[in-house]
Amino acid sequence: MVTSVDKYSALTVLFRSGLEGNQADYARFLTNITPLLKRMVGRRLAACDVEDVTQEILISIHKARHTYDGVRPLVPWLASIAQFRITDHLRKHYTQRQDKTVDISEWENILTDVTEGGVDHESIDELLEGVPEAHKRILTLMHVEGYTAKEVGKQLAMNESAVKVAAHRAIKKIRIKFGT
Amino acid sequence: MTDTQTLIERLSSEAKATTVVRTPAYWGSRLMAVLAVYGLVTQLVLGLRPDLAMQFTRPLFAAEIGLLVALVFSSALASVLAMYPDAHQKPKLLKLPYAVFLLMLGLVLFQLFIPLDARMVMPLPGAHAMECAICIGSVALIPSALIFAVLRKGASVRQFQAGSFAVLAASGIGCLTLRLAEANDSMMHLASWHYGPTLLFAAFGACIGKILLKW
Numbered sequence: 001m002v003t004s005v006d007k008y009s010a011l012t013v014l015f016r017s018g019l020e021g022n023q024a025d026y027a028r029f030l031t032n033i034t035p036l037l038k039r040m041v042g043r044r045l046a047a048c049d050v051e052d053v054t055q056e057i058l059i060s061i062h063k064a065r066h067t068y069d070g071v072r073p074l075v076p077w078l079a080s081i082a083q084f085r086i087t088d089h090l091r092k093h094y095t096q097r098q099d100k101t102v103d104i105s106e107w108e109n110i111l112t113d114v115t116e117g118g119v120d121h122e123s124i125d126e127l128l129e130g131v132p133e134a135h136k137r138i139l140t141l142m143h144v145e146g147y148t149a150k151e152v153g154k155q156l157a158m159n160e161s162a163v164k165v166a167a168h169r170a171i172k173k174i175r176i177k178f179g180t
Numbered sequence: 181m182t183d184t185q186t187l188i189e190r191l192s193s194e195a196k197a198t199t200v201v202r203t204p205a206y207w208g209s210r211l212m213a214v215l216a217v218y219g220l221v222t223q224l225v226l227g228l229r230p231d232l233a234m235q236f237t238r239p240l241f242a243a244e245i246g247l248l249v250a251l252v253f254s255s256a257l258a259s260v261l262a263m264y265p266d267a268h269q270k271p272k273l274l275k276l277p278y279a280v281f282l283l284m285l286g287l288v289l290f291q292l293f294i295p296l297d298a299r300m301v302m303p304l305p306g307a308h309a310m311e312c313a314i315c316i317g318s319v320a321l322i323p324s325a326l327i328f329a330v331l332r333k334g335a336s337v338r339q340f341q342a343g344s345f346a347v348l349a350a351s352g353i354g355c356l357t358l359r360l361a362e363a364n365d366s367m368m369h370l371a372s373w374h375y376g377p378t379l380l381f382a383a384f385g386a387c388i389g390k391i392l393l394k395w
Contacts (some may be wrong), residue, residue, distance in 0.1 A: 024192075066199065077264075081337065082335035
């Protein structure tokens with residue numbers, strides 16, 4: 001059974017050999033640490049960024065390899081570089097997001113759609129066209145002026161439940177009219 | 181073949197036998213030796229205050245000098261450690277300059293509120309001010325450049341910290357030599373024109389560290 005200690009000491013041996021100029025061992029070292037780095041990056045970043053940031057970390061490890069003496073534990077050294085690149089990526093990401101501006105012309109189409117879409121139901125009178133006058137009055141009092149069914153009943157000398165029924169029928173009629 | 185595999189092939193084809201950066205003990209001791217020599221030369225140029233021997237009988241003065249020496253060496257050591265991505269796996273030592281700085285701050289604040297010692301030398305009001313900050317800054321230039329040159333040999337992931345420690349160590353030399361040269365014990369003056377500017381220089385060091393220590 002290969003323990004993590006064995007795995008890391010094997011990595012250290014490969015890296016040390018790479019530092020001495022053995023390209024095959026160095027390639028094997030980089031290949032072996034790639035899944036480890038991907039897991040590390042995947043925990044902090046979105047899946048779409050993992051590949052790019054892993055590659056950045058590999059380049060950084062290559063550039064900073066002269067700072068590892070092959071004696072002290074390898075993983076903290078790798079983790080420091082990975083952490084540094086991940087933080088760097090996040091910093092850039094948030095800075096870019098802050099600086100991102102949207103041209104006003106991009107909004108023109110959306111705004112046009114919004115206003116055009118609203119025209120159909122803009123006028124309450126148009127909406128209530130064809131609804132009997134008594135029902136129209138009830139709907140206006142309840143849904144435009146905000147009176148309760150009881151208050152509307154008092155105003156129109158009607159029973160509260162009669163007001164509710166009238167309002168319900170009026171809304172039904174409007175729904176049928178607009179096919180909703 | 182994925183992009184990562186292509187990259188690995190490219191990187192490994194570039195891999196040649198690499199000379200590893202020496203240990204922090206090597207760089208630290210070398211740097212401290214150079215700083216000590218530079219400090220002595222600067223002291224020769226600036227001279228010593230006439231009442232220096234008597235001032236050392238004041239425990240607070242001796243403590244101040246001791247803390248300044250500690251600040252210089254701890255900052256130099258911390259900056260050297262910061263040039264390794266993993267701080268040579270001694271991250272606690274990176275906190276040493278902060279601890280010394282806090283003690284220094286405590287000592288300065290304490291002296292601001294205690295009754296004046298008869299042996300303290302108070303300058304005439306408005307005698308000089310900015311000159312001290314300029315002197316400290318000028319003294320710090322060469323050691324700052326030297327420490328940055330050493331730090332660039334590594335690959336720091338703490339560029340702000342490394343930069344500020346480098347300039348703090350260099351400015352500390354300026355502070356120390358000036359404190360030993362200038363017959364002026366006004367804590368208000370020292371806080372405003374010696375230690376305050378040193379802090380500002382360190383903050384400036386943090387900003388240039390981000391640029392100069394990029395790799």
